[in-house]
Amino acid sequence: MAKVKNSHYVPRVYLKSWSKDNRIYTYDLFVPHKKSPLWKGNSTRFTSSEKYLYAYYDNNDLNDAFEDIFSKEIEGHYPKLLNKINAYEKLEHDDFEFISKFVLSQYYRTMKGYKRLNDIVENSAPNIIENLFDKLNSLDLKNEEELQQINNKIEASKPDDSLIPLNLELLPNDNHTSLLKFETMIGKNTWLEGLNYTINRLYKRFDSKDWQIASAPKNSLLLTSDDPVILIRRDKDGYGYFTNRGFKAENSRVYFPLTPTKILLSKDRNEDSQTQYILLSKEDVDEINRLTVLNADLKVYGIEKDDKVIDYRTRIENEELFKEIKNMREQFHSNYENIEIPFIKMSHENTLKFQNAKDI
Numbered sequence: 001m002a003k004v005k006n007s008h009y010v011p012r013v014y015l016k017s018w019s020k021d022n023r024i025y026t027y028d029l030f031v032p033h034k035k036s037p038l039w040k041g042n043s044t045r046f047t048s049s050e051k052y053l054y055a056y057y058d059n060n061d062l063n064d065a066f067e068d069i070f071s072k073e074i075e076g077h078y079p080k081l082l083n084k085i086n087a088y089e090k091l092e093h094d095d096f097e098f099i100s101k102f103v104l105s106q107y108y109r110t111m112k113g114y115k116r117l118n119d120i121v122e123n124s125a126p127n128i129i130e131n132l133f134d135k136l137n138s139l140d141l142k143n144e145e146e147l148q149q150i151n152n153k154i155e156a157s158k159p160d161d162s163l164i165p166l167n168l169e170l171l172p173n174d175n176h177t178s179l180l181k182f183e184t185m186i187g188k189n190t191w192l193e194g195l196n197y198t199i200n201r202l203y204k205r206f207d208s209k210d211w212q213i214a215s216a217p218k219n220s221l222l223l224t225s226d227d228p229v230i231l232i233r234r235d236k237d238g239y240g241y242f243t244n245r246g247f248k249a250e251n252s253r254v255y256f257p258l259t260p261t262k263i264l265l266s267k268d269r270n271e272d273s274q275t276q277y278i279l280l281s282k283e284d285v286d287e288i289n290r291l292t293v294l295n296a297d298l299k300v301y302g303i304e305k306d307d308k309v310i311d312y313r314t315r316i317e318n319e320e321l322f323k324e325i326k327n328m329r330e331q332f333h334s335n336y337e338n339i340e341i342p343f344i345k346m347s348h349e350n351t352l353k354f355q356n357a358k359d360i
Contacts, residue, residue, distance in 0.1 A: 007053035100206035117194035225296035
């Protein structure tokens with residue numbers, strides 16, 4: 001049974017650097033009315049969090065294994081890394097390996113990360129289904145039982161990193177033919193599968209040459225948000241735009257504020273410098289803060305109130321929209337229980353009926 005009810009998609013240990021007495025200045029991008037204060041102090045305990053966010057069903061039991069993974073592999077190691085960075089100590093291979101895992105997992109574990117991963121899955125779904133159709137097209141499917149046997153073999157042969165639950169159904173058609181119906185559901189289940197792949201495999205594509213630490217100049221402070229990892233691509237004219245993939249692309253750049261005075265940057269692909277620590281200008285900080293606010297989902301955080309946020313992004317004052325977003329977040333896990341789980345169980349039950357099916 002899941003023990004963690006309130007799951008943080010931005011870790012409290014990370015937000016701690018922007019907090020005072022466990023409270024953090026927050027600029028809400030969606031508010032119910034004009035009278036809402038521009039900045040307010042929130043408890044780090046109840047911000048950037050949702051109920052049962054990473055909980056999933058495993059043999060009818062609600063499991064929170066992801067919370068253990070994040071706690072042990074990410075949040076438990078972060079303070080040690082931060083101490084080294086604040087002391088300007090040389091970072092070693094293990095440090096950079098952890099940084100890569102932290103960056104990738106943080107990018108995809110947020111509520112915007114949910115959409116990012118599922119967009120990738122959704123874009124790949126047509127190719128997966130087309131490949132399956134090509135394999136099945138030459139087979140003579142005479143009845144539902146034969147299809148279920150095929151369904152079973154497809155399920156059994158999926159690669160470990162397959163993200164899409166598939167259910168197949170044979171429908172009667174005219175002229176003694178049948179229609180093959182593919183069903184899939186992209187949601188919390190596919191997101192968690194993608195997170196698992198990211199935490200265990202994807203981060204290994206990075207190395208120490210990819211990262212650099214930059215410090216803000218005196219009297220300049222960095223903001224952060226409820227979606228703190230920023231991925232920017234630049235076109236041939238140098239114009240930057242937000243993107244959801246391509247961390248290793250030549251024209252991509254990652255910005256990840258670590259504290260109000262330190263930020264993690266991905267190096268320019270054309271830069272051969274081995275320098276681990278660099279200094280930002282005040283103009284750099286202003287630009288990074290602008291990107292932070294634009295990239296934020298619902299909340300921007302600061303160790304101090306910074307009214308420049310209004311220039312970067314005007315908040316939306318709409319009570320109906322505010323309630324709609326709030327209800328959508330609150331129903332995130334219940335939708336998983338009431339919509340996704342029945343579909344997944346149906347797919348698995350169809351497979352289990354024919355566990356002893358012969359190879360096709």
